[in-house]
Amino acid sequence: MELRHLRYFRAVAEELHFNRAAERLNIAQPPLSQQIRQLENELGVTLFRRSTRKVELTPAGQRYLQDVVTILGAVDDAAEQARLVADGQRGHLSIGCVGSATYSLLPQLVRELRDQLPGINVSIRGEMLAPAQIEALLAGTIDVALLRPPVVHPGVTTMAIRRDRLLVALPADHPLAGSTELRPADLRDADFVVHAGHGRSAMSGVVTGLCAEAGFVPRIRHSVEETSTLLTLVAAGLGLAVVPSPTAALGIPAVAYVPLGPGSVGIDLLAATRDLDRSTLIDRVLAVLRRVAAE
CATH class of the missing domain: 3.40.190.10 (Periplasmic binding protein-like II)
Incomplete structure (x- = not known):
């Protein structure tokens, strides 16, 4: 049995006329009748009652039609879903x-x-x-x-x-919080809160590199993995942090942000x-x- 046998059967069952079904399938009527006979022989049941005047489904044919419609619908849907996935829409x-x-x-x-x-x-x-x-x-x-x-x-x-400018996140009451711009050298005496180091965070390497160019090693007091935790520690007054500008979107209270200069400094x-x-x-x-x- 092949899918074409099921499609042939459904066409005849819906048309209840072999000639119309053949036209619908764009095949000749004798091969269609032969295929339906082969299907009935394989199933071991009679699907149609045939006479010179009409074609009718047997009870077995009526039941078979219900399942065939479901099967062919699932096959068609599977093909459509595969096309949608291949096209990036599913x-x-x-x-x-x-x-x-x-x-x-x-x-x-x-x-x-x-x-x-x-x-x-x-x-x-x-x-x-x-x-x-x-x-x-x-x-x-x-x-x-x-x-x-x-x-x-x-x-x-x-x-x-995109490229994000770097900011210095400070406690809102920090003496540097009112600055219009800060340079790495201005942070020499500050305590730092940084993202996890030892190759685990790109920002940790950025901070280390900026401080090295300014001639000092940052005094790291806390190392964390989550940005929200980092800013929470800044808000608590435990240090300052160098962060990409979109970090300010988190909106944690009691944290001030000052651009890190020169303006080309970014990541x-x-x-x-x-x-x-x-x-x-x-x-x-x-x-x-x-x-x-x-x-």
Whole structure:
């Protein structure tokens, strides 16, 4: 039995006329009658009562028609779903994101993906440090990683989607909180709260590098993984932090933000994908991501 036998049967059952069914199927009537006979022989039941004046379904044929309609409908739906997935209009997408972009970029990105790709089920893993994102990307547990450079890994492609200026986050009552701009050298005597170091956070390396260029080693009092925790410790007066500008979107009270000068000081936000996972869906998502980041 093949799917064509089921399609032939459904056409005859719906037309109750072999000639009309043959025309509908764009085949000759004798081969159609032969195929129906073969189907009945394989099933071991009579599906149609035939006479010179009419064709009728037997009770077994009526029951068989119900299931055949369901089966062919499922086959057609499976083909349509496969086409939609291949075209990037159906499927599941998991996005990993560093803390600063979690608060500033993801809300608008998720809204845009919902509007532009309503058939895509999007899940989010926020507050992920870069090494954890790369590990998850290579394991296939996330499809797109939003993270900070450097990212050097075979099989991973990155795309810069925007550049964020660096800010100094300080307790609101800190003596430097009223400054219009700060330079790394101004932070020489400060206590620092930083993201987890030892290669676990790109921002930790940025802070170390900026301080080294200014001729000092930062006095790190606390090291944390989550951006929200970092700002909470700043608000509590336990130190200051250097953060990308979108971090201010978190809106934690009692924290002031001062641009870190000169104005060219900043850090890129990258979108990373696994080379083997590039698909129409990933390309569609990256296009939405670029548009949202530009806005």
